[in-house]
Amino acid sequence: MDQVxxxxxxxxxxxxxxxxxxxxxxRSANGQxxxxxVQQLVSARLDRHSRVLDVGGGTGVHAQWLAGTGHTVCMVxxxxxxxxxxxxxxSQIQALVGDARDLQFDDESFDAVLLLxxxxxxxxxxDRVRAWQEALRVLTPxxxxxxxxxxxxxxxxxxxxARSFRDIPAEAxxxxxxxxxxxxxxxxxxxxxxxxxxAVELAGEATDAGFExxxxxxxxxxxxxxxxxxxxxxxxxSAGNVIxxxxxxxxxxxxxSPHLMSIGTKPLNTTS
Numbered sequence: 001m002d003q004v005x006x007x008x009x010x011x012x013x014x015x016x017x018x019x020x021x022x023x024x025x026x027r028s029a030n031g032q033x034x035x036x037x038v039q040q041l042v043s044a045r046l047d048r049h050s051r052v053l054d055v056g057g058g059t060g061v062h063a064q065w066l067a068g069t070g071h072t073v074c075m076v077x078x079x080x081x082x083x084x085x086x087x088x089x090x091s092q093i094q095a096l097v098g099d100a101r102d103l104q105f106d107d108e109s110f111d112a113v114l115l116l117x118x119x120x121x122x123x124x125x126x127d128r129v130r131a132w133q134e135a136l137r138v139l140t141p142x143x144x145x146x147x148x149x150x151x152x153x154x155x156x157x158x159x160x161x162a163r164s165f166r167d168i169p170a171e172a173x174x175x176x177x178x179x180x181x182x183x184x185x186x187x188x189x190x191x192x193x194x195x196x197x198x199a200v201e202l203a204g205e206a207t208d209a210g211f212e213x214x215x216x217x218x219x220x221x222x223x224x225x226x227x228x229x230x231x232x233x234x235x236x237x238s239a240g241n242v243i244x245x246x247x248x249x250x251x252x253x254x255x256x257s258p259h260l261m262s263i264g265t266k267p268l269n270t271t272s
Contacts, residue, residue: 003123007078009192010121014058015081034259037219038116038146039065040245041261045144046071046112053110053138055100055131056117060086060093067092074110076103077117100131108140115147116261123181123194125205132209139266147206147262148219149197152180154258199254202262211264218257221245 001009042062046052050071054063057075059082067073067090076098077083086095098104100118113135122128135145156177175181180196203216254260 001123003127003194006121006123006192006194011079013192014079033220035061037221038062038261041217041219041263042066042112042114042146043069045146045263050111051109052112052114053103053105053135054093054114054116055098055103055135056115056121057086057095058082058117060090060095062114062116063093063095064090074105076100101127101134103134103138105138107137109138110143111140112144112146113139115145117148119147119202119205120150120196121192121194128195128205129209132206132211136210136266141266141268143266145206145211145262145264145266147202147264149195149202149260149262150193151218151255151257151260152176152196152198153255155193155196157256158258197260199260202260206262206264210267212267214262214264216254216260216262218254219259219261220257221253 048070052063052066052071052073054060054066054073054075057063057077058079060075063073063075063086073093075083075086075093075095077086077095078097078099080097083095083097086093096104100115100122115131115135118131119128122131132145132147135147139145156173172182176196180198180201182193182196199216199218203214206214
């Protein structure tokens with residue numbers, strides 16, 4: 001499957017089959033934990049009243065939170081139906097249809113960029129690095145990027161827990177673990193992945209794109225996979241948060257988190 005086919009799959013999946021807002025808010029304890037952890041990781045590094053671009057922002061869940069805390073927020077997403085929802089549910093954000101690889105914004109327009117959706121839908125490394133580079137271009141010097149990936153180790157373990165690995169060819173599972181790819185799987189109506197990262201790989205993409213001081217953490221932490229199977233409660237989310245915070249920067253443990261996040265800074269002495 002090439003990226004053009006996958007992009008069509010992405011459009012159909014998010015427009016007709018799946019609610020990203022439900023995933024983060026109501027569906028599971030892990031979804032709520034992810035939402036809380038993203039808020040913690042981002043808010044700890046943002047100055048007040050920052051200009052933030054949320055790339056691949058879905059229906060605007062993160063964008064609405066950021067706008068509600070005093071930031072000026074613009075959101076782009078490739079799926080028109082999701083952009084329409086984002087604009088409908090909040091008058092505080094500007095949501096536009098757009099592609100992470102070709103952002104329609106001037107250089108140095110934002111203080112922070114979120115790449116929480118695009119990277120795991122882009123199967124070729126060149127496309128992912130291009131998305132990082134576009135984030136670098138639109139950031140002011142010293143601006144911060146937050147880029148998320150799906151852990152290949154956690155993805156494989158999730159298959160084992162769900163016993164879905166029985167329906168996947170052995171070479172596809174090997175390809176996932178060794179290369180992060182799911183290109184050997186036949187298209188389905190399920191999640192239109194593209195690429196699964198390791199913590200080291202995600203950081204390497206950000207560094208190669210030109211970011212400095214890159215750190216990579218596990219978002220949900222090692223408890224995330226188990227929490228994916230449980231209904232959300234305040235106690236579960238709180239316990240998962242404590243574990244995630246304690247384990248977030250240890251590379252082998254970070255790779256057990258369902259989602260990874262690389263955080264980097266645009267150098268002060270460059271303009272792109």
